[in-house]
Amino acid sequence: MTGLKAALTLDEFEIPSVIVEKSGELGGKVRGYGKTFPDFRSGRALVSGLVKRVDSTGMIRVLRNCTVSGIRTEGDHYRVRLSDGTSLDAHAVILAFGFEPFDATRQEEYGYGVCPNVIAAPELEALLDPLGPTKGRLLRPSDGKPVRKAAIIFCVGSRSKRTDSPYCSRICCSYSTKQAIEIKESDPDAQVVCFYMDIRTYGRGFEEMHQYAREIGVKYIRGRVSECCALPDGDILVRAENTLLGKPVQGVFDLVSLSVGMTPSPDTSSLAEMLGIELGTDGFFISADGGLSPHDTGREGIFLAGAVTGLKPIRDCILEGTSAGGRAAAYLRRRRA
């Protein structure tokens, strides 16, 4: 999303650009989302709208299944070496390669990768997607049984020193609440229990969505889950403390979804090294001037946008794509002058 938006912004300034896309399709992770929060618009539709515009302008070249293998300064521009052996010249580079979801197997006590009915949020997203493998029916992986009781565990790989991810991932509270609403709306008799530490639905419309979830009967229990155990029939026993009551609680669920946080994309460190851009202790890029120039790096003409500088919801990524495109355009104009 961020990259597409940046390219389109450059296009408005009549500046030609090349999108180097690692996968076979544009649109990143949003492409796979049936619905996005807080307004339940289709992520797929959001992406296809942007891709259509990218395709219709003559100024944007798209290289799919392509990665950057090296960047070096050559005269007044950068020479970008590509994985297919070719290279291209650019006066400015925008880094907008997003994030990586937290690897849920690292939070071992939840049994992800061991118990089939413990899944991670991207898998729940696919199960809820009308165009997904189950055509939107929530069936659990072990035996295809329709899910009547689901638990959603927040802060998996977030706010924990143990997994070396002490930060808040910012979007999990909201996307989980959106998923809970989807389950509840498709089956009002289904029970959905969210285990949370603090609910951080901070954006416009986010908190209203959270309130709506509670109104339609999604249950929220304040307490970090300590472990998930598989029972012989495949059900999952979940334990936590209800910290508002001060009592340990446990429940048995058909399915448990882990709301994984975000971690830096695995490409971050190699690119940081290649370009000499500073990384924060959290592993994300640091922008220049102590954040006063949010898109700039220590390297002239290299700009940052979206989740590469920390975690953001889609809306913020769109904003960042737009402003990074504008920032690059301003840079290129001054350079010409």
Place this chain on the structure above:
Amino acid sequence: MRDNAEQMDRRGRGNPWGRHIKSIPEGGYYLTLSCIMGSFFPGSESMIPRVYDLLGVRWGINSDAGSGWTCCTGIAYHGDVMPIEGTLLTVARLWSIAQASGLPVITPVCVTSFGVHLECRELYEKEPGLKEKINRLLMDACGRTFEIPKHIIHVSDVFYRYRDALRDRHFHYTLTEKGTGRPLRVVDHVGCHYSKIFPQQHAIGGAEDCRVLADPVRAWGGEEVDYPERRGCCGMGFRQCMITPNRGATIARTLKKIRSMAPCRPDLIVTNCPGCTTFLDKGQWAVHEVAGESHFIPVLNYVELAGLLLGWDPYETVGIQFHTVPVEPLLEKIGIPFDRSRSRLEGDRYNVGPPFAGPPTAG
């Protein structure tokens, strides 16, 4: 070490489960014995040196009048009558003796000791100047000096390391049913102070899927069976079990553990902590009396299990008569011969007491 990693991969756990691998040296073990094991399962304690000798590993324990081993004071520390400095000094003395003997690897028998030794080592890392201070106090008190040991390895780690060697070269029996060859169903209970205090660095497989017992069980022919309360505390609780009026707290936990295991129809519970062995075993009588449930699933620690599979005498060497839950039905399943009269428990006491239900037999 590579051997351990391959084991993990074979099981398809992938990286995260195999991450918690530690290196287990092949010998140079200084054995520190356990006040709980020695009090309740003396046979296990005498068997460890025999197993070490059988494996031909270099090991030792001190016998000099003034340099004898002592308890690590762990129970007193967790029972709140020993300040940490007293424990640090007691442990430092043991390290000093081990190092003077040229045995660099500390191998506590007891899980509480294992935790205590590691906790001491961690304190030295966290507290600048502490090592110098304890060394000074140790020198003043008994003229000894110590270094922080590189290796603190639980004896169950040693058995883990040599599990295949034991099976291939020494065992007479496997964990299978005589006649049918059915692998026996085994639930494990890993002591909390083995896996929970320093799960990342010192527990094989970590706290959540600890392999220290499960892998030997598989290697020895048994079937590893999971159960929901697997990682729960046995209830020992130091002051909870030792001060009589508190023991209800212990038994309540034993009840939860046993109730969680029972539907899995285990043939055997295997443990690596002397305290857990005691209360999962003896506690089953209390469960029988208090809750009216006669589970009576045999409990063995890894040493006893190895001893039985080695073909050592169940009464004269292994000491199964020290168990509240009779082990004899398990021996019959495996086909290990035993002479009941050797138990020295009167004949009618062979069965636990009132109606002996026995563990459920599978199939």
Place this chain on the structure above:
Amino acid sequence: MSSSKFPADFDLQRQAFPGDDTPERSAPEDTGLQNQSGANAPWLDRPTCPEEYRRLRLCLDSLSDREILEGYRILRDEKVPRAEGWYYPNVRILHGTAFEREKDRREQKIWSEAHDESEVARWYREAREKPCAWWVENHIIARHALTSCMSCGVCTSLCPAAEFFDYNPRTIMEIVQEKDEQTLVELLRSDTIWYCYQCASCKVKCPRQNSPFGMLSSLRQLSQLKGYHVHSIRGRQQVAARHLWGGNLWNRACSLYYRDSHPETHRDFGPRHETLYRSIEIAFRQVGACPDMSGSLSARKIHPETLQEVRRLWHAGGALFLWQMIDEAAARGAVEDGLTIDEYHDKAKTEG
């Protein structure tokens, strides 16, 4: 020390202490305790009613320090030869008696007076005069046990004590974090802190890498140093803990002694245990252990030289000071309740 003895020619079970040439002997006449290990030993009584407690106390008070210390030592070291090695028949008779506890108290008092106060004991003595909030910031265990807590409840979730008692490690960490003196004092006077099992289920899960069970351990030390523990039933039990584990350590260099599981206090261990216990020494010898004998396995009779060495360590490590604090609090409690210290001890051990 020589390391050449093991493992090749060292027999764990039969090894007599090298250089152990103590002659076989009975208690000498001048201790007044001669031949008293049999029936006529009023100071070895295990009383059951107030009258017997009073009688025992009068008897113990009538004995001098020397009679008690020397008498104990001689009885303890009295030995008879057995095929497997030396056997010390009196250890089991002395174990767990009011006499042994009296001996320990007097011996430790003499010991403390004869040695300079250790620097560890001095630290604890000064710390007990300071506010509880100071303690949680400065005690070596407490200060590593809590950096910051976000009250997520993962500790309570798996806590065995929280499952059964009105107990919540999260709220305890919250109280500690708050550092309100009055609330801390209330906590230290309550039964609450004594419910923890010390299992570490909390430590392994904490996303902030705190150690609630470590904090609890530290708070319990403080409660005893300040004498707050006697205000709760569970805390009062520490006088029994001090003599059970402390007594075993002081006299046998092991926190546990194999006779601690007497069927009378361990009825829940069942009839098989009772049967076994009746001939427990034989059962121990059957599997090659050395109950109350020379040797190197757990139930062995500890060699006096080893014992002497660790006693010096426990003096240096502040244990004697802690035990003294527990004893003083118990003595005050006994006076308040109008009981002898022996009855107070037995009551604390069985109450709850």
